[in-house]
Amino acid sequence: MDWFYAIIYGIVEGITEFLPVSSTGHLIVAGNLMGVPWPKEIKDTFEVVIQGGAILAVLVFYWRDFVQQARVIGHDQPTQRLWLGVVVACIPALILGVLFADAIKANLFRPSVxxxxxIVGGVLMWVIESRKAPPVIHSLKGIGVGRAFLIGAAQCLALLWPGFSRSASSILGGMIMGLDRPTATQFSFYLGIPTLGGAALIDFIQSRALLAQIGLLNVVLGAAVSFVVAYLAIGWLLRFVSHNSFKGFAVYRVVVGVLILLLVASGRLANGGL
Structure with missing residues (x-):
């Protein structure tokens, strides 16, 4: 059954990684509901490593943009500021990850959390979408290093509170900083490349022997499924945010959060560490 779990994990990761609904939260709950028999250390590592497939989807989706930016970055200051902003935005998550990641995994990776x-993220999303202030930033190159750093700081909420969603925190942070929805969403994609890609690569290198217990081919399978599904999800989300608000996602988050709490209260969903 390991291959089946790998496929389901890959589908869930691919759909939810870039939508503002929390891939970590959905993976935790999906693994719990399926009764995946893997040890906690393997599940935690597998969930991080298959994020590499979703990040590869970003690289493929935007490959033309990246090639063009690579050609001009040596002399084009707006492109230099964009990527400097991406690097600076990763610093808060890097620091907090080093200090607290293990403690958070051990204590907060539970369905009730x-x-x-x-729920809280859904309410916050609704409030931010209900603001009257119009966006002032309509392109990635207009973000600037200062705004990028603050968006990176907002992204840390997802690290400190499993289930909040890295995508949601960075997109909402961008919108608070004056970015329009498509620009905030695209910057969230860019920001995920070093943030998630680095974590996936480090976990894979450090835990190859651990992952071998379920078969490295199953790891590749999960990442491959994640890549395909994430690629489709990226295109859909960009089209969606061009014409719609995030209020639908806000409602979805609240409904799913309440449903999880009801399942935990009824005993149908275990609430212990996974």
Whole structure:
């Protein structure tokens, strides 16, 4: 059954990684509901490593942009500021990850924690979308290093509170900083490349022997499924945010959060560490 779990994990990761609904939260709950028999260390590592497939989807989706930026970055200051902003935005998550990641995994990766993160994030999303202030930034090159750093700081909420969603925190942070929805969403994609890609690569290198217990081919399978599904999800989300608000996602988060709490209360969903 390991191959089946790998496929389901890959589908869930691919759909939810870039949508503002928390991939970590959905993976935790999906693994719990399926009764995946893997040890906690393997599940945690597998969930991080298959994020590499979703990040590869970003690289493929934007490959023309990246090639063009690589050609001009040596002399084009707006492109230099964009990527300097991406690097600077990763610093808060890097620091907090080193200090608290292990403690958070050990103590907060529980369905009830995820549920409340979904609910609170959904309410916050609705409030931000209801603001009257119009966006002032309509392109990636207009973000600037200062705004990028603050968006990176907002992204840390997802690290500290499993289930809040890295995508949601960075997109909402961008919108608070004056970015329009498509620009905030695209910057969230860019920001995920070093943030998630680095974590996936480090976990894979450090835990190859651990992952071998379920078969490295199953790891590749999960990442491959994640890549395909994430590529489709990226295109869909960009089209969606061009014409719609995030209020639908806000409602979804609250509904799913309440459903998880009800499942935990009824005993149908275990609430212990996974």
């Amino acid at each position: 995820v549920a409340w993160a979904l």
